[in-house]
Amino acid sequence: MCAYLFNNRESSGRDNPRLHGGSNTLTLGGRFWDLEFSLWSNRVFWHAEEERGWGNCSFGYTTINLGIYEESLRIQAWLSPLSSRRRRHEHNRYWVDGNGDWFLQRNEFQTWSKSEDSSRDPILLCYGNQGVGKTYIR
Amino acid sequence: MSNGISHLVVQALGKQSLPPNVVILCHYCNYQAQKEQSAVNIIGDLLAQVGEKVPAIESEIRRAFNEWKKRSDRSLQLPDMAQMFVDAISSIRRAYICIDAVDALPSENRSELLRTLQRIIQEAPNARLFLTTRPHIRPELDQHLTKEAYVIDIVADQEDIARYVTQEIRFLKYRDPGLVTENLEDDIRKVVSEEASRT
Numbered sequence: 001m002c003a004y005l006f007n008n009r010e011s012s013g014r015d016n017p018r019l020h021g022g023s024n025t026l027t028l029g030g031r032f033w034d035l036e037f038s039l040w041s042n043r044v045f046w047h048a049e050e051e052r053g054w055g056n057c058s059f060g061y062t063t064i065n066l067g068i069y070e071e072s073l074r075i076q077a078w079l080s081p082l083s084s085r086r087r088r089h090e091h092n093r094y095w096v097d098g099n100g101d102w103f104l105q106r107n108e109f110q111t112w113s114k115s116e117d118s119s120r121d122p123i124l125l126c127y128g129n130q131g132v133g134k135t136y137i138r
Numbered sequence: 139m140s141n142g143i144s145h146l147v148v149q150a151l152g153k154q155s156l157p158p159n160v161v162i163l164c165h166y167c168n169y170q171a172q173k174e175q176s177a178v179n180i181i182g183d184l185l186a187q188v189g190e191k192v193p194a195i196e197s198e199i200r201r202a203f204n205e206w207k208k209r210s211d212r213s214l215q216l217p218d219m220a221q222m223f224v225d226a227i228s229s230i231r232r233a234y235i236c237i238d239a240v241d242a243l244p245s246e247n248r249s250e251l252l253r254t255l256q257r258i259i260q261e262a263p264n265a266r267l268f269l270t271t272r273p274h275i276r277p278e279l280d281q282h283l284t285k286e287a288y289v290i291d292i293v294a295d296q297e298d299i300a301r302y303v304t305q306e307i308r309f310l311k312y313r314d315p316g317l318v319t320e321n322l323e324d325d326i327r328k329v330v331s332e333e334a335s336r337t
Contacts (some may be wrong), residue, residue, distance in 0.1 A: 071200070078214065080182030100295075123266075124266075125292075126290050126291075128270060134142050
Protein backbone atom coordinates (compact mmCIF):
# COMPACT_ATOMS: atom_id res chain seq x y z
CA MET A 1 0.00 0.00 0.00
CA CYS A 2 1.54 3.29 -1.02
CA ALA A 3 1.01 6.88 -0.19
CA TYR A 4 1.95 9.85 -2.31
CA LEU A 5 3.19 12.85 -0.46
CA PHE A 6 2.45 15.94 -2.45
CA ASN A 7 5.16 18.51 -2.03
CA ASN A 8 3.37 21.78 -2.48
CA ARG A 9 5.97 24.13 -1.11
CA GLU A 10 5.90 26.64 -3.99
CA SER A 11 2.21 27.40 -3.70
CA SER A 12 2.66 27.41 0.08
CA GLY A 13 -0.53 28.15 1.98
CA ARG A 14 -1.36 26.76 5.37
CA ASP A 15 -3.94 24.20 4.33
CA ASN A 16 -4.70 21.69 6.94
CA PRO A 17 -3.21 18.36 6.02
CA ARG A 18 -5.86 16.03 4.70
CA LEU A 19 -6.06 12.36 4.11
CA HIS A 20 -8.29 11.51 1.21
CA GLY A 21 -8.64 9.69 -2.09
CA GLY A 22 -9.54 6.26 -0.83
CA SER A 23 -7.51 3.94 1.25
CA ASN A 24 -4.08 4.37 -0.26
CA THR A 25 -3.45 8.03 -0.97
CA LEU A 26 -2.03 10.45 1.51
CA THR A 27 -2.12 14.06 0.34
CA LEU A 28 -0.53 16.76 2.40
CA GLY A 29 -1.22 20.36 1.45
CA GLY A 30 1.05 23.20 2.46
CA ARG A 31 4.58 23.09 3.64
CA PHE A 32 5.11 19.47 4.15
CA TRP A 33 8.87 19.49 4.04
CA ASP A 34 9.33 22.63 6.04
CA LEU A 35 10.00 20.98 9.35
CA GLU A 36 9.89 24.12 11.41
CA PHE A 37 6.37 24.97 10.36
CA SER A 38 4.56 21.82 9.44
CA LEU A 39 3.65 20.42 12.81
CA TRP A 40 1.65 17.57 11.44
CA SER A 41 4.61 16.24 9.51
CA ASN A 42 6.62 16.00 12.71
CA ARG A 43 4.45 13.14 13.74
CA VAL A 44 5.01 11.44 10.39
CA PHE A 45 8.77 11.91 10.58
CA TRP A 46 9.04 10.65 14.08
CA HIS A 47 7.19 7.59 13.01
CA ALA A 48 9.66 7.17 10.20
CA GLU A 49 12.65 7.53 12.48
CA GLU A 50 11.44 5.69 15.51
CA GLU A 51 9.57 2.83 14.06
CA ARG A 52 11.58 2.20 10.90
CA GLY A 53 8.24 1.25 9.48
CA TRP A 54 8.63 3.22 6.31
CA GLY A 55 9.87 2.22 2.91
CA ASN A 56 11.51 4.96 0.89
CA CYS A 57 11.47 8.24 2.70
CA SER A 58 13.41 10.98 0.98
CA PHE A 59 12.95 14.63 0.15
CA GLY A 60 11.07 15.91 -2.86
CA TYR A 61 8.16 14.10 -4.44
CA THR A 62 8.08 10.93 -2.51
CA THR A 63 6.31 7.65 -2.40
CA ILE A 64 6.33 5.93 0.94
CA ASN A 65 5.00 2.70 2.17
CA LEU A 66 2.43 3.31 4.87
CA GLY A 67 1.90 -0.35 5.59
CA ILE A 68 0.47 -1.10 8.98
CA TYR A 69 0.83 2.50 10.12
CA GLU A 70 -1.80 3.77 7.77
CA GLU A 71 -4.68 3.47 10.21
CA SER A 72 -2.68 4.95 13.11
CA LEU A 73 -1.72 7.91 10.97
CA ARG A 74 -5.31 8.45 9.94
CA ILE A 75 -6.37 8.33 13.57
CA GLN A 76 -3.64 10.75 14.58
CA ALA A 77 -4.64 13.12 11.79
CA TRP A 78 -8.23 12.85 12.98
CA LEU A 79 -7.26 13.74 16.55
CA SER A 80 -4.83 16.56 15.83
CA PRO A 81 -2.45 18.08 13.28
CA LEU A 82 -0.19 19.00 16.20
CA SER A 83 2.38 16.78 17.81
CA SER A 84 4.60 17.41 20.79
CA ARG A 85 6.64 14.36 19.98
CA ARG A 86 9.61 16.08 18.36
CA ARG A 87 9.79 18.61 21.17
CA ARG A 88 9.79 15.90 23.82
CA HIS A 89 12.76 14.28 22.12
CA GLU A 90 14.63 17.57 21.76
CA HIS A 91 14.32 18.24 25.47
CA ASN A 92 15.85 14.91 26.34
CA ARG A 93 18.91 15.74 24.25
CA TYR A 94 19.67 18.91 26.16
CA TRP A 95 19.54 17.65 29.70
CA VAL A 96 21.79 19.27 32.33
CA ASP A 97 21.90 17.34 35.60
CA GLY A 98 20.90 19.32 38.65
CA ASN A 99 19.16 22.10 36.77
CA GLY A 100 15.86 23.09 38.30
CA ASP A 101 16.28 20.96 41.42
CA TRP A 102 15.29 23.99 43.49
CA PHE A 103 11.92 23.90 41.75
CA LEU A 104 11.29 20.23 42.44
CA GLN A 105 12.00 20.79 46.13
CA ARG A 106 9.43 23.54 46.48
CA ASN A 107 6.49 22.61 48.74
CA GLU A 108 3.98 23.71 46.12
CA PHE A 109 5.38 21.24 43.61
CA GLN A 110 5.68 18.41 46.13
CA THR A 111 2.12 18.80 47.36
CA TRP A 112 0.64 19.25 43.91
CA SER A 113 2.36 16.24 42.44
CA LYS A 114 2.02 13.83 45.35
CA SER A 115 -1.29 14.65 46.99
CA GLU A 116 -3.64 11.69 46.83
CA ASP A 117 -6.66 13.84 47.52
CA SER A 118 -7.60 14.37 43.93
CA SER A 119 -10.35 16.88 44.54
CA ARG A 120 -8.05 19.40 46.20
CA ASP A 121 -5.94 21.99 44.38
CA PRO A 122 -5.41 20.20 41.11
CA ILE A 123 -3.62 23.12 39.42
CA LEU A 124 -0.01 24.30 39.51
CA LEU A 125 0.70 27.58 37.75
CA CYS A 126 4.20 28.85 36.97
CA TYR A 127 4.73 32.45 36.08
CA GLY A 128 8.00 33.75 34.73
CA ASN A 129 9.17 36.43 32.37
CA GLN A 130 10.68 35.64 29.02
CA GLY A 131 14.14 34.13 29.39
CA VAL A 132 14.00 32.84 32.96
CA GLY A 133 14.11 29.19 31.90
CA LYS A 134 10.53 27.96 31.64
CA THR A 135 11.00 26.17 28.34
CA TYR A 136 14.75 26.31 27.76
CA ILE A 137 17.89 27.83 29.16
CA ARG A 138 20.00 29.07 26.28
CA MET B 139 20.65 24.79 25.16
CA SER B 140 19.36 23.08 28.27
CA ASN B 141 16.10 21.80 29.68
CA GLY B 142 13.77 24.33 31.28
CA ILE B 143 11.34 23.96 34.18
CA SER B 144 8.45 22.54 32.17
CA HIS B 145 10.39 19.61 30.81
CA LEU B 146 12.00 19.05 34.18
CA VAL B 147 8.54 18.65 35.69
CA VAL B 148 7.56 16.16 33.00
CA GLN B 149 10.71 14.14 33.73
CA ALA B 150 10.26 14.27 37.50
CA LEU B 151 6.66 13.09 37.28
CA GLY B 152 7.78 10.27 35.02
CA LYS B 153 10.18 9.04 37.68
CA GLN B 154 7.43 8.93 40.31
CA SER B 155 5.08 6.61 38.49
CA LEU B 156 4.33 4.89 35.25
CA PRO B 157 1.47 4.01 32.91
CA PRO B 158 -1.07 2.49 32.77
CA ASN B 159 -2.01 3.86 36.23
CA VAL B 160 -0.55 7.30 35.71
CA VAL B 161 0.04 9.14 32.45
CA ILE B 162 1.97 12.34 31.88
CA LEU B 163 0.81 14.37 28.92
CA CYS B 164 2.58 17.44 27.65
CA HIS B 165 2.06 20.09 25.05
CA TYR B 166 4.45 22.88 24.13
CA CYS B 167 2.82 25.99 22.68
CA ASN B 168 4.77 28.34 20.43
CA TYR B 169 4.39 31.45 18.31
CA GLN B 170 4.41 29.54 15.02
CA ALA B 171 1.41 28.05 13.22
CA GLN B 172 -1.02 30.03 15.35
CA LYS B 173 -4.13 28.86 13.50
CA GLU B 174 -3.38 25.19 14.11
CA GLN B 175 -2.91 25.71 17.84
CA SER B 176 -6.61 25.66 18.62
CA ALA B 177 -8.11 24.16 21.76
CA VAL B 178 -9.49 21.19 19.84
CA ASN B 179 -6.09 20.39 18.30
CA ILE B 180 -4.24 20.71 21.60
CA ILE B 181 -6.68 18.43 23.43
CA GLY B 182 -6.41 16.08 20.43
CA ASP B 183 -2.63 15.98 20.80
CA LEU B 184 -2.99 15.16 24.50
CA LEU B 185 -5.53 12.44 23.73
CA ALA B 186 -3.19 10.93 21.13
CA GLN B 187 -0.55 10.71 23.87
CA VAL B 188 -2.94 8.86 26.19
CA GLY B 189 -3.46 6.39 23.36
CA GLU B 190 0.28 5.99 22.81
CA LYS B 191 0.76 5.11 26.47
CA VAL B 192 -2.26 2.99 27.31
CA PRO B 193 -3.12 0.23 24.80
CA ALA B 194 -6.66 -0.20 26.11
CA ILE B 195 -7.35 3.46 25.41
CA GLU B 196 -5.74 3.24 21.99
CA SER B 197 -8.23 0.59 20.95
CA GLU B 198 -11.02 2.68 22.43
CA ILE B 199 -9.89 5.63 20.26
CA ARG B 200 -9.68 3.36 17.21
CA ARG B 201 -13.24 2.22 17.81
CA ALA B 202 -14.47 5.80 18.21
CA PHE B 203 -12.63 6.77 15.00
CA ASN B 204 -14.28 4.03 12.97
CA GLU B 205 -17.71 4.91 14.29
CA TRP B 206 -17.20 8.58 13.64
CA LYS B 207 -16.17 7.89 10.04
CA LYS B 208 -19.36 5.93 9.48
CA ARG B 209 -21.52 8.79 10.69
CA SER B 210 -19.69 11.88 9.58
CA ASP B 211 -17.04 13.35 7.34
CA ARG B 212 -16.75 16.49 9.42
CA SER B 213 -13.72 16.94 11.62
CA LEU B 214 -14.03 16.52 15.38
CA GLN B 215 -15.37 19.54 17.27
CA LEU B 216 -14.25 20.70 20.69
CA PRO B 217 -17.15 19.37 22.82
CA ASP B 218 -16.75 15.86 21.36
CA MET B 219 -12.98 15.96 21.70
CA ALA B 220 -13.17 17.13 25.33
CA GLN B 221 -15.70 14.41 26.13
CA MET B 222 -13.49 11.73 24.57
CA PHE B 223 -10.54 13.03 26.55
CA VAL B 224 -12.46 12.99 29.85
CA ASP B 225 -13.71 9.46 29.13
CA ALA B 226 -10.21 8.30 28.28
CA ILE B 227 -8.50 9.60 31.40
CA SER B 228 -11.34 8.57 33.70
CA SER B 229 -10.13 4.99 33.51
CA ILE B 230 -6.63 5.98 34.72
CA ARG B 231 -5.68 6.65 38.32
CA ARG B 232 -4.12 9.98 37.51
CA ALA B 233 -3.40 12.11 34.45
CA TYR B 234 -0.92 14.97 34.64
CA ILE B 235 -1.55 17.54 31.92
CA CYS B 236 1.45 19.83 31.35
CA ILE B 237 1.13 22.77 28.98
CA ASP B 238 4.12 25.02 28.37
CA ALA B 239 3.96 28.66 27.25
CA VAL B 240 0.20 29.17 27.31
CA ASP B 241 0.85 32.86 26.61
CA ALA B 242 2.10 31.96 23.11
CA LEU B 243 -1.41 31.05 21.96
CA PRO B 244 -3.60 33.62 20.19
CA SER B 245 -5.99 35.01 22.78
CA GLU B 246 -9.24 33.50 21.46
CA ASN B 247 -7.67 30.02 21.29
CA ARG B 248 -6.26 30.56 24.75
CA SER B 249 -9.55 31.35 26.43
CA GLU B 250 -11.19 28.42 24.66
CA LEU B 251 -8.40 26.14 25.88
CA LEU B 252 -8.60 27.44 29.46
CA ARG B 253 -12.37 26.95 29.55
CA THR B 254 -11.92 23.40 28.27
CA LEU B 255 -9.23 22.62 30.83
CA GLN B 256 -11.51 23.92 33.55
CA ARG B 257 -14.22 21.57 32.32
CA ILE B 258 -11.79 18.64 32.21
CA ILE B 259 -10.67 19.28 35.77
CA GLN B 260 -14.24 19.46 36.97
CA GLU B 261 -15.35 16.30 35.21
CA ALA B 262 -12.20 14.24 35.77
CA PRO B 263 -11.06 14.68 39.37
CA ASN B 264 -7.99 12.56 38.67
CA ALA B 265 -6.61 15.19 36.29
CA ARG B 266 -3.82 17.47 37.54
CA LEU B 267 -2.89 20.52 35.54
CA PHE B 268 0.50 22.21 35.21
CA LEU B 269 0.81 25.42 33.18
CA THR B 270 3.74 27.73 32.51
CA THR B 271 3.27 31.21 31.16
CA ARG B 272 4.57 34.74 31.14
CA PRO B 273 2.81 36.72 33.86
CA HIS B 274 0.88 39.23 31.73
CA ILE B 275 -2.04 36.83 31.14
CA ARG B 276 -2.52 36.11 34.83
CA PRO B 277 -5.97 37.77 34.96
CA GLU B 278 -7.18 35.39 32.22
CA LEU B 279 -6.02 32.36 34.16
CA ASP B 280 -7.72 33.67 37.31
CA GLN B 281 -10.90 34.18 35.35
CA HIS B 282 -11.07 30.78 33.65
CA LEU B 283 -9.46 28.44 36.14
CA THR B 284 -11.52 29.05 39.22
CA LYS B 285 -10.24 26.10 41.23
CA GLU B 286 -7.62 26.83 43.84
CA ALA B 287 -4.16 26.71 42.35
CA TYR B 288 -0.61 26.50 43.62
CA VAL B 289 1.54 29.26 42.19
CA ILE B 290 5.30 29.36 41.75
CA ASP B 291 7.03 32.43 40.37
CA ILE B 292 10.11 31.52 38.37
CA VAL B 293 13.15 33.75 38.29
CA ALA B 294 16.39 32.95 36.51
CA ASP B 295 18.36 30.70 38.85
CA GLN B 296 22.05 31.61 39.03
CA GLU B 297 23.16 28.08 39.87
CA ASP B 298 21.21 26.60 36.96
CA ILE B 299 22.83 29.09 34.64
CA ALA B 300 26.30 28.42 36.03
CA ARG B 301 25.83 24.69 35.49
CA TYR B 302 24.64 25.31 31.96
CA VAL B 303 27.62 27.57 31.18
CA THR B 304 30.01 24.98 32.59
CA GLN B 305 28.58 22.37 30.27
CA GLU B 306 28.76 24.63 27.23
CA ILE B 307 32.37 25.58 27.99
CA ARG B 308 33.30 21.93 28.44
CA PHE B 309 31.82 21.29 25.03
CA LEU B 310 33.76 24.18 23.45
CA LYS B 311 37.00 22.93 24.98
CA TYR B 312 36.35 19.48 23.67
CA ARG B 313 35.67 20.77 20.17
CA ASP B 314 38.58 23.19 20.07
CA PRO B 315 41.09 22.65 22.90
CA GLY B 316 43.00 25.92 22.39
CA LEU B 317 39.97 28.17 22.15
CA VAL B 318 38.88 28.86 25.71
CA THR B 319 41.56 30.37 27.94
CA GLU B 320 41.03 30.79 31.66
CA ASN B 321 40.50 34.54 31.25
CA LEU B 322 37.90 34.03 28.56
CA GLU B 323 36.10 31.48 30.72
CA ASP B 324 35.90 33.96 33.60
CA ASP B 325 34.64 36.67 31.25
CA ILE B 326 31.91 34.44 29.85
CA ARG B 327 30.70 33.52 33.34
CA LYS B 328 30.66 37.14 34.44
CA VAL B 329 28.76 38.46 31.43
CA VAL B 330 26.18 35.65 31.44
CA SER B 331 25.54 36.06 35.15
CA GLU B 332 25.09 39.83 34.83
CA GLU B 333 22.70 39.39 31.90
CA ALA B 334 20.70 36.79 33.81
CA SER B 335 20.21 38.94 36.90
CA ARG B 336 18.65 41.57 34.65
CA THR B 337 15.70 39.37 33.54
